[in-house]
Amino acid sequence: MSWVIVGTVPDDDFPLIFGQVRVENGFLLIGEHRVKIARGTPALAATACLAASELKVDPPEVLLVGDAGKGSGSRKLYAHLVEIIPELRTNGFTFHYLQPDVYWHNQVLWAIQKKLKRPCLVADAGFMYVAKMSGFAADYDLFTPDIGEMCFLADETAPHPFYTRGFLLEDESRVEEYIARAYAEKNASRHLMVKGAKDFVVRDDIILSTVSEPNVEAMEAIGGTGDSLTGIITGYLSAGYEIPLACHLGAMANRYLGLLADPNPAFSVADLLPYLGEAMKKSCKYPM
Amino acid sequence: MRFLKSIFSRNSEKPKGVSERGIIVFHHTSEVIKAESLLREAGLAVLVKGPPPEIQTGCDMVIEFPIINQLQAVDILKRHRIEPVQVAAVQDYLLEPVSLFNVKDFGDFLMVRAANMKITVDKRDLVIVNVSGGGCPDVPFLAEQMVGKKLLEAPEPASHGQTLCGYSLHLAYEEMKRRCLG
Numbered sequence: 001m002s003w004v005i006v007g008t009v010p011d012d013d014f015p016l017i018f019g020q021v022r023v024e025n026g027f028l029l030i031g032e033h034r035v036k037i038a039r040g041t042p043a044l045a046a047t048a049c050l051a052a053s054e055l056k057v058d059p060p061e062v063l064l065v066g067d068a069g070k071g072s073g074s075r076k077l078y079a080h081l082v083e084i085i086p087e088l089r090t091n092g093f094t095f096h097y098l099q100p101d102v103y104w105h106n107q108v109l110w111a112i113q114k115k116l117k118r119p120c121l122v123a124d125a126g127f128m129y130v131a132k133m134s135g136f137a138a139d140y141d142l143f144t145p146d147i148g149e150m151c152f153l154a155d156e157t158a159p160h161p162f163y164t165r166g167f168l169l170e171d172e173s174r175v176e177e178y179i180a181r182a183y184a185e186k187n188a189s190r191h192l193m194v195k196g197a198k199d200f201v202v203r204d205d206i207i208l209s210t211v212s213e214p215n216v217e218a219m220e221a222i223g224g225t226g227d228s229l230t231g232i233i234t235g236y237l238s239a240g241y242e243i244p245l246a247c248h249l250g251a252m253a254n255r256y257l258g259l260l261a262d263p264n265p266a267f268s269v270a271d272l273l274p275y276l277g278e279a280m281k282k283s284c285k286y287p288m
Numbered sequence: 289m290r291f292l293k294s295i296f297s298r299n300s301e302k303p304k305g306v307s308e309r310g311i312i313v314f315h316h317t318s319e320v321i322k323a324e325s326l327l328r329e330a331g332l333a334v335l336v337k338g339p340p341p342e343i344q345t346g347c348d349m350v351i352e353f354p355i356i357n358q359l360q361a362v363d364i365l366k367r368h369r370i371e372p373v374q375v376a377a378v379q380d381y382l383l384e385p386v387s388l389f390n391v392k393d394f395g396d397f398l399m400v401r402a403a404n405m406k407i408t409v410d411k412r413d414l415v416i417v418n419v420s421g422g423g424c425p426d427v428p429f430l431a432e433q434m435v436g437k438k439l440l441e442a443p444e445p446a447s448h449g450q451t452l453c454g455y456s457l458h459l460a461y462e463e464m465k466r467r468c469l470g
Contacts, residue, residue: 010429039420040428069426069450070318097425099451125423126453146421148404159348161404161423162452163338170390170401220392221399221408223420223431265397265408266417 002089003060003238005048006081006127007041007096008073014066016076018084021049021062026270030062037270039224041096044124044231047269048094050276051235051253060238061090071099074126078104085111092120092141094234095127096227100160105130109139120237123189124230132187133159140189142243144230147172147196154178156185172196180205191243193233195226199251201244201288208244209288211251216258224269229254232280245288252283310355312365313339313374318450320349321458323370325446330364332357336455349452389463398467402460405453407434409464414439424451439465 005021019030028035028042028049037046041064049059063081067073078101085108093112105127112119122142123131131137132153145153147170152161154177175194182188183205194200198212219225232253236246256279257272314320320336327334335352353361355377365372390401397417399408405427408418415438419431426449434442445458 008425008428010425010432038428039431040425067425068429069424069454070316071425071450074425097423097428099425100423126425127423129423146404148401148421149423152404159338160452162456164403166388169388218394218397221394221397221406221418221420223418223435225420265394265399266410268418 002058003048003092003094003234004088004090005041005045005060005062005094005096005234006077006098007044007062007064007125008067008077008098009035009042009064010040010068011066012068012070012073014064014073016063016065016073016080018063019061021045021059023049023273030064035064037273039227039269040125041227043224043227043269044094044096044234046273047228047231047276048234048238050273051232051280052238054277054280055235055239057235057239060094060234067097067099069099071101074099075101075104078108082107082111086115088116090116090119092122092234092237094122094124094230095131096230097125098127098130100126100130100133102130102134105134106136109134109136113139120243121189122230122234122237124226129160131189135186137187137189142191142193142233142247143189144193144195144226144233146226147175147194150175150178150182150192150194150196153187154181154185156187172198175200176207179207191247193229193247193251195229195251201247201251203244209248211248211255214255214259216255216263218263218265218267219255219258221265222263222267222269222272225254225258225272228257228269228272232276248288249280249283252286253279256280256282309352310358310375310377311337311339311350311352312361312372313350313376314370314372316450317349317452317455319370319372320351321446321449321455322368323351323365323372326364326368326370327351327353327361330360332361334361349455389460391463391467398464400460400464400467402463403456405456405460407457407460407464409439409468411468414468416442419457422453422457424453426450426454427457430454430457434461439468
């Protein structure tokens with residue numbers, strides 16, 4: 001199955017590129033372009049590529065652009081994506097670090113729905129924010145929020161996690177309440193992978209499984225560990241796994257990454273990736 | 289029950305009269321961050337808030353300010369070549385930014401979270417060792433600028449950030465400074 005990852009590189013001079021990814025010597029390679037794997041979309045794409053290799057399927061393709069936060073790169077990417085969607089042959093998309101923009105989100109979503117045969121739609125990071133903000137959250141197959149983002153999805157008035165109202169405290173013991181609230185207001189995708197001390201795999205407001213071991217506390221502080229989780233899930237999805245199993249195995253494998261690497265909070269996600277193959281093998285021993 | 293009632297009754301119990309506060313709407317979040325500093329430096333009581341739903345388009349923020357100072361505020365911005373999209377009086381409630389911090393002590397490392405952004409510092413030498421969370425594209429950029437630098441030597445997120453995630457990181461950074469440096 002083919003898969004397209006859509007996101008940004010934190011460099012305004014980086015061009016808009018589309019192509020299959022590979023990982024060599026700790027760098028993400030797309031054609032002649034070499035990108036550092038530190039966090040964000042390069043970390044997600046590298047993890048997805050390594051996971052796909054472990055599962056013996058083709059690596060994903062990426063649509064990447066440089067954007068350090070001004071949004072012009074993201075808008076250029078959105079416009080290009082709308083243009084090429086009719087020619088794309090893909091089973092799914094993973095949307096990631098992109099400047100939230102309701103107008104362009106809607107153009108992309110409508111173009112996909114009009115032109116493509118029901119691809120799987122995964123949204124994380126900025127694109128998940130705008131998917132919720134647009135009111136089209138239920139059109140997505142999977143969101144991957146952490147606890148703070150889950151509160152944001154649960155707050156029907158919040159346009160961004162920054163404005164989540166105070167009564168929705170980031171209290172991990174109340175995750176089930178936040179999930180129910182997000183579904184009640186149609187601010188959740190069909191499946192949720194809620195990341196936290198305990199990970200929740202959810203479909204249509206029903207908790208299908210939880211994962212809480214192994215627990216390596218330092219992982220919370222390491223930038224890119226959420227991106228690596230979404231990357232592993234993307235790898236499993238591109239290999240044809242059903243969404244709940246892909247999420248469950250992804251949550252297990254991401255935790256084993258931490259256990260095997262034994263990190264402290266100063267590690268980078270790139271330090272963890274050499275352990276991915278072994279982590280995925282270990283996770284397969286704990287199916288849903 | 290009273291607590292829940294107080295939350296859900298907010299819409300129906302709007303204060304009487306006309307608000308004395310105004311909002312300044314900008315094209316881009318980066319302008320909000322710059323404008324906030326400029327207006328604060330000029331002594332204006334300003335707050336960054338979420339815009340009313342009808343003008344939300346993206347990673348939006350507006351500046352709430354005393355409407356009586358509108359001329360002064362607009363003049364300050366004009367002198368710094370910042371042109372607001374709109375200046376209006378507040379007649380409805382604005383969204384409040386997150387104000388709570390979540391702090392985790394890892395022994396040698398301290399992590400502070402504000403909304404969706406986390407910053408982690410090595411307590412022994414005050415070097416920023418990680419920045420995580422967030423979803424807007426300036427987060428990976430800010431992380432590259434800050435990680436590996438000492439807390440007081442790293443660029444402030446507010447001076448290089450462009451979005452609400454950048455602003456959340458700035459709040460976490462300020463709280464970290466308060467905790468580590470007093």
